[in-house]
Amino acid sequence: MNKWKIGVIGTGGIATERHIPALQSLHQKAELSAVQDVNKSRAAEVAETFGAAHVCDTPAELFDLVDAVIICTPNKFHAELSIEALNRGVHVLCEKPMAMNRYEAEAMKTAAENNNRILAIAYHYRHTQEGIMAKRVTEAGELGKPLVARVQAMRRRKVPGWGVFTNKELQGGGSLIDFGCHLLDLSLWLLGNPEPVEVSAETYNDLSRTPGQVNDWGAFDHETFEVDDHVTSYIRFKNGLSLQFECSWSANIKEDHTSVSLSGVDGGLSVYPFEMYQTKYGAVWNASPVLKEEEPSVVATRQMDNFLASCSGEEELIVEASEALRVTEIIDAMYESSDTGRAVTLKKEEEES
Numbered sequence: 344m345n346k347w348k349i350g351v352i353g354t355g356g357i358a359t360e361r362h363i364p365a366l367q368s369l370h371q372k373a374e375l376s377a378v379q380d381v382n383k384s385r386a387a388e389v390a391e392t393f394g395a396a397h398v399c400d401t402p403a404e405l406f407d408l409v410d411a412v413i414i415c416t417p418n419k420f421h422a423e424l425s426i427e428a429l430n431r432g433v434h435v436l437c438e439k440p441m442a443m444n445r446y447e448a449e450a451m452k453t454a455a456e457n458n459n460r461i462l463a464i465a466y467h468y469r470h471t472q473e474g475i476m477a478k479r480v481t482e483a484g485e486l487g488k489p490l491v492a493r494v495q496a497m498r499r500r501k502v503p504g505w506g507v508f509t510n511k512e513l514q515g516g517g518s519l520i521d522f523g524c525h526l527l528d529l530s531l532w533l534l535g536n537p538e539p540v541e542v543s544a545e546t547y548n549d550l551s552r553t554p555g556q557v558n559d560w561g562a563f564d565h566e567t568f569e570v571d572d573h574v575t576s577y578i579r580f581k582n583g584l585s586l587q588f589e590c591s592w593s594a595n596i597k598e599d600h601t602s603v604s605l606s607g608v609d610g611g612l613s614v615y616p617f618e619m620y621q622t623k624y625g626a627v628w629n630a631s632p633v634l635k636e637e638e639p640s641v642v643a644t645r646q647m648d649n650f651l652a653s654c655s656g657e658e659e660l661i662v663e664a665s666e667a668l669r670v671t672e673i674i675d676a677m678y679e680s681s682d683t684g685r686a687v688t689l690k691k692e693e694e695e696s
């Protein structure tokens with residue numbers, strides 16, 4: 344079998360720390376063939392380090408050389424680059440968030456469908472052992488009817504001080520669109536992608552706009568900080584489920600806390616660490632598995648393997664574009680609710696007309 348020729352656009356941190364090493368660990372199936380970055384010397388350095396044959400001047404040049412591309416640019420460019428790739432017949436693994444807003448995300452999904460190409464979004468929490476385990480448990484009905492979900496994506500003092508993460512124009516938002524999106528995605532997947540009907544939210548950035556903050560992930564300018572660093576939300580779904588959500592880049596807490604908890608009639612679970620409790624024989628049982636810690640590289644390889652296997656039709660794609668679009672719709676509604684000070688009702692277009 345010929346190896347998949349893979350291109351990478353945007354050769355920064357996530358490309359070199361996760362995706363390219365994942366490709367290298369799958370060298371029997373795929374090879375890094377071409378790279379492109381607006382910072383050409385960075386692209387050349389990455390090509391040299393990881394052995395890519397081509398350093399391209401433009402995305403179009405790269406699309407002519409590869410079977411699939413990994414988009415690792417700031418969020419603003421996810422949609423246009425993904426759509427151009429798909430229209431040229433190139434499969435896409437795009438970094439999260441899918442896009443800046445639901446209109447862009449919808450256009451990406453349509454381009455994938457029209458061109459019969461794979462469009463995967465890098466919501467990698469689904470590929471963690473805890474995420475996989477939780478999916479198996481919920482699909483097996485171990486929790487009974489799920490009722491309530493709680494998402495906490497809480498970092499203590501970790502505003503990303505590098506790149507453009509605090510630039511609204513290039514990223515579309517802060518802690519929610521950057522980090523909260525991962526755990527929101529995981530929770531929706533575990534709940535079976537329920538249809539949201541109403542979203543309330545509040546966003547904050549008072550802490551990061553105050554001078555003299557402690558930050559573990561490098562320096563940022565509090566005066567130009569223009570995105571959210573803390574978001575709370577409450578989501579109601581058509582099937583009666585409700586979800587409480589909180590995310591932060593920079594909370595006043597003892598340590599980071601990342602969790603999705605689900606509570607059902609017969610049991611409850613939370614991930615990171617994975618714990619499960621079930622009602623049996625008139626008592627609440629601790630039914631938690633004993634899991635060994637796994638390296639982030641294992642998760643990145645699992646994600647890449649699923650992407651490649653989906654491109655060749657051997658596996659179902661784990662993160663469907665339609666599901667990532669729903670995450671984007673909810674994020675849009677959270678920002679809108681905070682801006683307007685009102686709950687946002689989500690309606691399907693046919694219900695609106």
Ligand SMILES: NC(=O)c1ccc[n+]([C@@H]2O[C@H](COP(=O)([O-])OP(=O)(O)OC[C@H]3O[C@@H](n4cnc5c(N)ncnc54)[C@H](O)[C@@H]3O)[C@@H](O)[C@H]2O)c1
Nearest residue numbers: 353354355356357380381382415416417418420438439506
């Ligand atoms: N899955 C995760 O957990 C995770 C973690 C970090 C970042 N990300 C996502 O990955 C993306 C990149 O983040 P990063 O941390 O690698 O940022 P980064 O700043 O380290 O790298 C971004 C790279 O993109 C290049 N670039 C900018 N505009 C470009 C354009 N129009 N065309 C080509 N290249 C361009 C920059 O020169 C830079 O080299 C973002 O969308 C971010 O949300 C995801």
